[in-house]
Amino acid sequence: MKLSTRCRYGIHAMFDLAQNNGAGPQTIRSIAERQIIPDQYLEQIIGVLRREGLVVSMRGAQGGYMLARPPSEITIGQLLRLLEGPVFMADCIEDADACVRSGQCPSRLVWGRLTDCINRVLDSITLQDMLEDQVRLCEEGIS
Amino acid sequence: MKLSTRCRYGIHAMFDLAQNNGAGPQTIRSIAERQIIPDQYLEQIIGVLRREGLVVSMRGAQGGYMLARPPSEITIGQLLRLLEGPVFMADCIEDADACVRSGQCPSRLVWGRLTDCINRVLDSITLQDMLEDQVRLCEEGIS
DNA sequence: ATGATACCCGAGAGAATTACTCGGAATTCA
């Protein structure tokens, strides 16, 4: 049970944009270099994020990407659901008709509880929180 | 973000064994029929559970499988970790050296929190709990 | 205008993983 690298790359890229928020548009290449991501792959990933309205792009020379909203309004849950697909542990969580037993299936209860817990944790963490975490981690590193 | 069918099959099979606990060994075929699982695939899955000591097998005619412990001592977390691989969302959770930035990486904090939450939920649910859930679900269905 | 920069997009290659299948050996009960 692991995240795909697509999802990790996407979240790293968004964190990078959060760090550079206000510093003008960032190119694919510069993000990819800082975050150590194959740049053509990142292009694909960031395309998804743009189509969903989480980042805005500026084409042409001096173009690049910027967050579409402040870091405090973007949660990891949003990112993960976009990049990894919706969080539901079995088809019957999204669609009760996917299985004839849904109404009386105890595993369905388990998957439901797990899904809720994952979403709750992830929706409670914003990019802003991560920026603050990093400041704290760096200070601890120094002292 | 979904469970593999291997994992769902395995848990359904274990739940089936819990329901038939005390009723003698259950054959692959009978479990597969009740739980709607391809039986040769189930054979493979249940082999993993046997090697890890969660079920015991009896070979030969009238043989089959039984739980190695009471349902109250088997958690979904144990099963999921066996069947789906250990729950860690990125390599750096298990092995800090997997990434040079581990010490100062805020995503690592996120994956850590998520991993903890998932394990906590899953380790709190036993097969016995699921048996009781099912009784309750059936009663609700009737009334 | 022109050229350099950079996003945009669909198609596809290669590798890994998943979900199964097959055939046959070993064991046990009746």
Add this chain to the structure above:
DNA sequence: TGAATTCCGAGTAATTCTCTCGGGTATCAT
């Protein structure tokens, strides 16, 4: 002995994941 059943390694088909390619389009600087 023979039928039932587990045990095991190998193999295959489908899917998904990761990443690449090539060419198009928009924009800025000169």
